[in-house]
Structure formats: C-alpha cells, structure tokens
Amino acid sequence: MHELGIMESAIEAVLAQARGHDATQVHQVVLRIGALSGVEPEALRLAFDAVVKDTPAAGADLEIETVPARGRCPNCDLEFAVDTDFVFTCPRCRRVSGELVQGRELEVARIQVS
Amino acid sequence: MNAPPAPPAGPAVRTLEIRQSLLEGNDRQAAQNRRLFRDLGVVALNLVSSPGSGKTSLLERTLTEFGATTPCAAIVGDLETDNDARRLRRSTAPVVQITTGSACHLDAGMVSRAAGRLQLAGRRLLFIENVGNLVCPASFDLGEKLRVVLLSAAEGEDKPLKYPPIFKSADVVLLTKMDVAEVLGFDSNAAEENVRRIAPQARVIRLSSRTGDGIALWYELLRGLLRRE
Numbered sequence: 001m002h003e004l005g006i007m008e009s010a011i012e013a014v015l016a017q018a019r020g021h022d023a024t025q026v027h028q029v030v031l032r033i034g035a036l037s038g039v040e041p042e043a044l045r046l047a048f049d050a051v052v053k054d055t056p057a058a059g060a061d062l063e064i065e066t067v068p069a070r071g072r073c074p075n076c077d078l079e080f081a082v083d084t085d086f087v088f089t090c091p092r093c094r095r096v097s098g099e100l101v102q103g104r105e106l107e108v109a110r111i112q113v114s
Numbered sequence: 115m116n117a118p119p120a121p122p123a124g125p126a127v128r129t130l131e132i133r134q135s136l137l138e139g140n141d142r143q144a145a146q147n148r149r150l151f152r153d154l155g156v157v158a159l160n161l162v163s164s165p166g167s168g169k170t171s172l173l174e175r176t177l178t179e180f181g182a183t184t185p186c187a188a189i190v191g192d193l194e195t196d197n198d199a200r201r202l203r204r205s206t207a208p209v210v211q212i213t214t215g216s217a218c219h220l221d222a223g224m225v226s227r228a229a230g231r232l233q234l235a236g237r238r239l240l241f242i243e244n245v246g247n248l249v250c251p252a253s254f255d256l257g258e259k260l261r262v263v264l265l266s267a268a269e270g271e272d273k274p275l276k277y278p279p280i281f282k283s284a285d286v287v288l289l290t291k292m293d294v295a296e297v298l299g300f301d302s303n304a305a306e307e308n309v310r311r312i313a314p315q316a317r318v319i320r321l322s323s324r325t326g327d328g329i330a331l332w333y334e335l336l337r338g339l340l341r342r343e
Contacts, residue, residue, distance in 0.1 A: 002218055002250040006136050013134045021130060031136075038252035038279035086278035087311045098315030100282065106136045106253065114126040 003039055006106065007047035014057055014111050023113030026057035034067045034105035036086065041066070069103030140254055143222035147229065147257025151240065156187075157339050158240040160256050162280060163264035164273075165246030168290040170198045171323040172264070172332075173241055177205035180333050184340070185236055189228045190243040191220040198243065208232050219250035222257055238340055252279040260285045260339065263316075265309070267291040267300035274308040281309060284316045286335065293322035 010031065018026050029048075033039055041064045048062045069082040073090035079101055080091050088097040135141065151158045161169045170190070177186055190198040191212045199211035210228045212220060225242060234240065242258060244251045263284040265273050268291060274281040281287065287309045295302055306318050317335065321328030 002253065005217070006253075009139060010136050013132065013136070017130055017132055017134075021128070023128070027127060036279045036282060038249055085275065086282065088314075096311060096314045098282070098313055104279075108132045108134045108136065110129055110131045110133075112127060112129050114128065 003043035004047040004050070006039060007044055007051050010108050011048075011051045011055065011057060013108050015055060017111060018056060018113045021113060024056055025114050026055075026060045026111055027114065028061045028063060028112035029057065030063045030065060030109045030111065032065045032067050032105045032107050032109045034103040035069045035082075035084075036100065036103040037106045039106060065109060067102060067105045070101045071097045072099045072101050073097050074099055137253060137255075140222045143226055144255035144257040147222055147226055148259075150226075150229065151234075151257060151259070154234050154237070155343065156234055156237050156240050157260070157343060158242060158256070158258045159260045159262055160242045160244060160251075160258035161262045161264065162244045162248070162251045162284075163246060163266070163290075164248050164269060167246070167264040167266040167269065168323055169243045169246070169264055170201055172288070172290065172321075173202055173243060174205070175323045175326070175329065176241070176332070176336075177202055177207040177209075179329075180239075180336060181205050181207045184238050184336070186239045186241065187232050187234060187237045188241040188243065189220075189225060189232070191224070191245045193217075193245065208237075214245055218245055218247050219254050220244050220256060221254050225256045239336060248273070248277040248280050252283055262286045262288060264288045264290050265305060267295035267298050267302070271301050271305040272308055274305075274312040278312050281312045281316075284309075284313050287313065287316045287318050288332065289318065289320040291322060291324075292320045292327055293325045 014029055052058050071082050071088035072079050075095045076093050078092050082088055163169055186207045188202055188209045196211040199209045202209045210231050212224050212228050261284055309318055319331045
C-alpha cells in the first residue's frame with residue numbers, strides 16, 4: 001500500500017500549483033496512471049479522500065486516466081499496444097520485447113481551480 | 115463522501131495543465147544516489163522479491179564468499195527488527211538496517227541516508243535488500259545499477275505473469291531454493307519461460323543459496339559487472 005504516499009505527493013504538487021496561480025479552491029484533479037505503474041487506482045481513490053481533508057482540495061473530484069502499455073520491437077522497431085497480460089509480443093515478427101515505451105506513467109495531468 | 119463543491123459560474127474556474135510526475139522527488143534523489151555510487155566506484159544492486167524468497171540467505175552467502183575477495187556493503191530494509199542486519203554482520207561487510215515502520219518499500223531518500231551511515235569508499239558492490247514485496251518496490255528507483263528480482267521454488271511458476279510491473283523492470287531474475295524445487299513440485303522450466311515472456315531482457319540464473327548450486331553463475335555475473343565499470 002504505497003498509494004497513500006504517492007497521493008500525498010500528488011496533493012502537495014496540486015496545492016503548490018493552485019497557490020502559484022492564486023487559486024483558493026481545487027475542483028478537479030486529473031491523474032494519468034500507467035497500466036504498468038504498479039499502482040492500484042482504487043487504492044489511490046481511498047488515499048485521495050484521506051489526504052484532501054482540510055485542504056483547498058477538499059471535496060474535489062478525482063479523475064484517473066489509465067495509460068495503456070505500449071511496447072517496441074527491438075527487431076523491427078514497430079511500436080504496438082500490449083494486451084492486459086503484459087506479454088510484449090510484436091504483432092509483426094512475433095518477437096517478445098522487453099522494451100516499454102508507455103505504461104509506467106504516474107503523474108498529475110491537470111487540475112481545475114478557482 | 116462530500117459532494118464536490120459546485121464550481122462557481124463564470125471565468126473564475128481555470129484548468130491548469132501540470133504534467134508533473136508523482137515520483138519526481140524520488141527520481142531526483144535516485145539520480146543523485148546514482149552519481150554518488152558512480153563517483154565512489156560502487157556498483158549498487160536492488161534486490162526485490164516476496165517475503166521469504168531468500169534475499170537474506172543469498173546475501174549471507176554472497177557477503178561471506180564473494181565478499182572475502184571483493185569489498186562489499188549492504189543495506190537491508192524491513193518493516194521492523196534488525197534481524198537481517200544481524201545475520202549479515204556475521205560477514206565482515208558493513209551492513210546498515212533500515213526499518214521502514216509501515217512503508218512497504220525502500221525509496222531513494224532512505225537509501226541515501228543509509229548510504230551516509232556506511233563507509234562506502236573502497237567498496238565495490240552495494241547490495242540493497244528491499245522490503246519483501248513484489249508490488250510497491252517496482253515504482254521506486256533507488257539509484258541502482260541493476261535490479262535483481264528473486265523468485266523462489268516455494269512460490270508459483272506463474273508469479274511473473276501475476277506481478278508484471280516488477281518483473282518487467284528486472285535486469286536479472288534469480289530462481290532461488292532450487293534444492294527443494296523437486297520436492298515442492300516447482301517446474302523451473304515453466305517459471306523461466308514465464309520470466310522470458312514478461313522480461314525477455316532479464317538474465318535468468320537458477321541457484322540454491324543453501325547447497326551453492328548455481329551460485330558460481332551469480333558470482334560470475336557480479337564479476338562481469340565490476341569488469342564493465
């Protein structure tokens with residue numbers, strides 16, 4: 001359960017941005033979470049409710065955008081979407097690749113403030 | 115759950131594009147650790163596995179045997195107790211224990227503070243034994259050169275398929291406790307095949323820290339790392 005710590009840093013970043021833009025209320029937080037980030041969206045939601053208490057982000061809406069995994073074939077250089085089983089098989093030459101081009105994202109994408 | 119406050123009408127509500135990584139702080143510290151290790155000529159390895167997969171047993175043997183000719187050091191992470199550090203201190207290598215309390219993984223800051231308590235100058239290898247957990251350590255770069263994931267014969271052959279993020283990030287996968295694989299009905303070939311499907315980039319070594327079978331391959335890998343430095 002490391003989602004709490006990750007959400008704490010997310011809210012820290014959100015509140016710093018809000019302050020920097022002279023906002024007093026955060027209405028929405030949008031996170032981008034990669035399918036291979038090792039983070040559980042449901043646990044993030046629980047953590048969110050806990051960490052926004054008594055902050056300008058209290059009551060804000062949390063949106064989580066999932067970023068699907070994408071691999072690259074070391075053999076033919078093709079970039080391809082990866083199934084939920086996370087076996088990176090190149091659809092063109094059937095080679096199994098270890099190269100990840102997308103899917104580890106763990107970031108605050110944007111926020112809505114006033 | 116509180117209902118979200120309705121955004122006030124009018125242009126006061128703004129959208130701010132942020133695109134900020136939540137691991138930025140950790141990644142910055144990890145980069146700093148990496149520079150420190152490089153400047154000191156130390157190769158750091160991050161050992162990750164479920165609890166009970168044999169990280170400490172492997173380190174006990176490695177620090178005693180490999181450490182007899184190559185100066186090593188170790189940082190060990192656990193939620194509580196310094197039992198692992200006490201086990202490892204039977205060797206001559208300096209060992210620092212991190213007790214994380216409730217944290218389920220080591221982060222780069224903890225490693226930096228622990229490294230500060232070790233005399234790293236003159237050491238060639240630093241083993242960082244992560245908290246036993248196959249999920250959370252996947253996200254946290256510690257500044258290591260090599261990530262080593264252990265999978266023991268007491269676990270299922272399909273662990274790599276069940277925990278893809280950590281296996282995906284492995285440079286090396288060690289299949290451990292091979293001495294009891296047969297009695298446990300552990301199919302090592304199937305396990306290795308599953309590792310290759312998730313982590314084709316990883317070097318796979320089968321070994322037993324108890325009998326020493328395969329341990330020479332592990333030491334050969336460590337020697338190769340030092341030669342490349």
